[in-house]
């Protein structure tokens with residue numbers, strides 16, 4: 836499995852925050868929950884695909900900024916509609932002061 840670098844740790848989101856990154860054609864969202872990083876697709880799977888980096892994070896629950904669907908960022912599970920699909924989730928590896936995902 837290849838590793839794809841997302842960012843240096845110094846520009847990763849701080850505790851309780853989220854940040855979008857673009858690597859090639861891939862847009863991902865990196866979330867920092869209590870010092871642990873999680874990575875999901877950056878766009879809501881519902882109509883139009885809202886940029887989830889503009890959503891609201893409370894604990895592990897991310898609320899979409901457009902129609903307020905909710906997702907659990909640790910596993911991408913949709914918790915509340917109108918979205919019906921889960922977020923894609925990427926496994927994060929932290930090494931050499933950088934964040935990678937398995938590609």
Ligand code: FES
Pocket residue numbers: 879880881882883884885899900901902903904916917918
């Ligand atoms: S675009 Fe996210 S809930 Fe509609």
